[in-house]
Amino acid sequence: MLPITRIREEKEQLIAGLLKRNFQNAALLIENALKLDDRRKELKSEMDAQLTELNTISKSIGELMRAGKKEEAEERKLWTGQLKEKSKNLGDELQAVEKELQDLLYTIPNVPHSSVPAGKSADDNEEIFKYGEIPQLPDGALPHWELIRKYDIIDFELGTKITGAGFPVYKGKGARIQRALINFFLDNALEAGYVEILPPFMVNEASGYGTGQLPDKEGQMYHMTADDLYLIPTAEVPVTNLYRDVILNSNDLPVKNVAYTPCFRREAGSWGAHVRGLNRLHQFDKVEIVQVRLPEESYQALEDMSQYVQGLLKKLELPYRVLRLCGGDMGFTSALTYDMEVFSAAQERWLEVSSVSNFEDYQANRLKLRYKGEDKKSQLLHTLNGSALALPRILAAILENNQTEAGIRVPSVLVPYTGFEFIN
RNA sequence: AGAGGAGUGGCAGAGUGGUCGAAUGCGGCGGUCUUGAAAACCGUUGUACCGCAAGGUACCGGGGGUUCGAAUCCCUCCUCCUCUGCCA
Numbered sequence: 142m143l144p145i146t147r148i149r150e151e152k153e154q155l156i157a158g159l160l161k162r163n164f165q166n167a168a169l170l171i172e173n174a175l176k177l178d179d180r181r182k183e184l185k186s187e188m189d190a191q192l193t194e195l196n197t198i199s200k201s202i203g204e205l206m207r208a209g210k211k212e213e214a215e216e217r218k219l220w221t222g223q224l225k226e227k228s229k230n231l232g233d234e235l236q237a238v239e240k241e242l243q244d245l246l247y248t249i250p251n252v253p254h255s256s257v258p259a260g261k262s263a264d265d266n267e268e269i270f271k272y273g274e275i276p277q278l279p280d281g282a283l284p285h286w287e288l289i290r291k292y293d294i295i296d297f298e299l300g301t302k303i304t305g306a307g308f309p310v311y312k313g314k315g316a317r318i319q320r321a322l323i324n325f326f327l328d329n330a331l332e333a334g335y336v337e338i339l340p341p342f343m344v345n346e347a348s349g350y351g352t353g354q355l356p357d358k359e360g361q362m363y364h365m366t367a368d369d370l371y372l373i374p375t376a377e378v379p380v381t382n383l384y385r386d387v388i389l390n391s392n393d394l395p396v397k398n399v400a401y402t403p404c405f406r407r408e409a410g411s412w413g414a415h416v417r418g419l420n421r422l423h424q425f426d427k428v429e430i431v432q433v434r435l436p437e438e439s440y441q442a443l444e445d446m447s448q449y450v451q452g453l454l455k456k457l458e459l460p461y462r463v464l465r466l467c468g469g470d471m472g473f474t475s476a477l478t479y480d481m482e483v484f485s486a487a488q489e490r491w492l493e494v495s496s497v498s499n500f501e502d503y504q505a506n507r508l509k510l511r512y513k514g515e516d517k518k519s520q521l522l523h524t525l526n527g528s529a530l531a532l533p534r535i536l537a538a539i540l541e542n543n544q545t546e547a548g549i550r551v552p553s554v555l556v557p558y559t560g561f562e563f564i565n
Numbered sequence: 566a567g568a569g570g571a572g573u574g575g576c577a578g579a580g581u582g583g584u585c586g587a588a589u590g591c592g593g594c595g596g597u598c599u600u601g602a603a604a605a606c607c608g609u610u611g612u613a614c615c616g617c618a619a620g621g622u623a624c625c626g627g628g629g630g631u632u633c634g635a636a637u638c639c640c641u642c643c644u645c646c647u648c649u650g651c652c653a
Contacts, residue, residue: 196634
């Protein structure tokens with residue numbers, strides 16, 4: 142949710158920025174938001190005036206009572222009826238306007254950073270960096286969904302039997318390499334100064350709103366209606382919401398958290414040609430990094446996070462590229478997003494394995510996540526997060542790119558974690 | 566899950582219908598004193614909104630109600646604690 146003060150002050154830039162997302166009715170919505178805010182202020186002033194008068198009368202009644210002037214007090218009580226009714230009506234209207242304004246603001250996405258290219262779809266994303274050699278696989282190389290069968294390490298049919306499609310069962314070395322990757326990612330993050338968090342895997346509605354999954358992506362989360370809780374689609378949700386309604390001071394900053402969690406996504410309507418095997422799942426494992434920063438530091442932090450994620454990919458010996466997402470392909474709440482994609486040699490495709498974003502104050506405004514510095518004034522902070530990393534596609538790339546006669550070679554950095562060098 | 570109790574400022578803790586945004590203590594910040602520090606003493610110390618400002622309004626777990634007036638009374642929901650039960 143964009144802060145209304147920013148909308149007021151930077152109206153033209155915001156409208157121009159939103160156009161990069163092809164958000165066509167930005168001008169109209171922003172105009173409406175400002176009108177509603179004007180109305181809100183008007184109502185607030187009016188109501189406050191009514192309440193001031195009411196409070197004054199009430200106080201004087203109290204004084205008269207104490208002085209024993211009961212009749213005068215009774216007389217004044219008669220004055221209040223109209224005032225009460227008027228302020229009640231004003232209050233109701235104010236509440237309605239505030240709700241309307243908030244609902245409207247929820248429909249306006251974040252404004253892209255100046256470096257974000259305009260564009261409609263993934264085709265317009267900008268490749269800004271590429272690393273590594275595309276491996277030349279021997280004849281007869283298999284895609285990962287064949288490899289997992291061949292070595293019996295991941296079983297989709299079993300998952301379907303006990304749960305449903307998109308819930309794989311990891312077996313033997315398949316399970317062990319999952320655990321190895323999780324620990325490898327967590328240990329790296331700890332070394333980079335992140336504090337580990339193990340959050341609940343379900344969140345309440347307020348948390349869904351805090352990070353912007355609600356109301357925008359309601360249908361994408363598993364909703365447990367009996368208790369009105371949502372299974373988390375990413376650790377971003379519980380971890381970022383740790384800082385909901387919080388005022389931090391300089392000692393608390395920067396916040397750098399890392400969390401491993403399973404992620405649950407309904408992926409309604411997004412199954413297509415390229416979603417075989419591990420490419421898209423309803424449940425998968427991910428290690429997520431989250432930062433809370435001062436506004437002036439947030440873009441440096443984003444670069445740091447991007448470099449950090451790239452470092453992981455290099456250690457895993459995976460060829461990758463970095464994309465700067467275009468306006469049309471960016472998430473609703475993000476101001477700037479880098480996607481890291483690894484090359485999956487047997488599929489001959491790039492697979493998104495990480496998405497690193499700066500949300501600026503968009504999430505912080507919803508969360509009421511603020512900072513109070515030396516000047517005693519509070520200001521909104523910036524939030525950032527990134528996958529570091531999501532497991533299934535990393536595993537898919539490792540399986541495909543490292544297939545040899547002798548089996549699948551485990552990247553050497555992982556061997557201390559897996560305890561084996563080959564999956565065979 | 567049943568019975569009972571409780572939710573007040575950063576923390577502890579008073580306050581049961583009016584002058585209470587809220588005593589007091591601790592902590593924080595500023596100062597006096599000191600070569601420096603500690604101690605002591607003095608002052609200060611919540612958030613949001615409206616307003617150019619002066620100032621005003623709201624907030625004592627959330628929501629609703631009674632009343633001229635609610636931290637205080639009523640309803641409801643939530644959370645925590647104790648005991649009993651169940652359970653990894």
